[in-house]
Amino acid sequence: MKPLIARILILILLLGCGSDDTIPSRKEYNLYQSASVLVETFDEEIIASIGEGEDLVFEYRFISENDPDMVDEEFSNVIIFEIDHSLNEFSFTDAELEGISAYFTRYCFCNLHSIPISNGSIHGTKLSTTKWNISIHVTVDLGFDDTLNFSLDNEFNLVQD
DSSP: OHHHHHHHHHHHHHHHTTOOOOBOOEEEEEEEEEEEEEEEEETTEEEEEEEEOSEEEEEEEEEOOBOTTSSSOOEEEEEEEEEOTTOSEEEEEGGGGGGGTOEEEEEETTEEEEEEOOSEEEEEEEEETTEEEEEEEEEEEEETTEEEEEEEEEEEEEOOO
């Protein structure tokens, strides 16, 4: 009788371990006022981030699925850039992207550095004081003969402080 009870308890325990606590991936389309893109260098690696300033900063953020049963598999891809706060519409292509501090950053366990974006185009139209329509079509040189072709057309919304 005891071996049967032990088997049943083990079976219940194993079935209970099957819960799915995976956090699904998500995308964010953020707009920051009175901001700027800050660029710092650490150990010869460029890190771009958002800080205080006078411009508008746009941030696209993809956050991968997070499986709690796997260690350090999650990552985020981020594209940021800034424009003059007085613009209602803009279009920047290729070398002009340097003037808006356009950067791609992959945040993961094994990597943290930002890559300047200098190939492609970014266009935007102001829809309201809190909303812009942004189109991004860029190619990012990831190094080691690897590139990332990235496109989006979406509304970006103001992040309230």
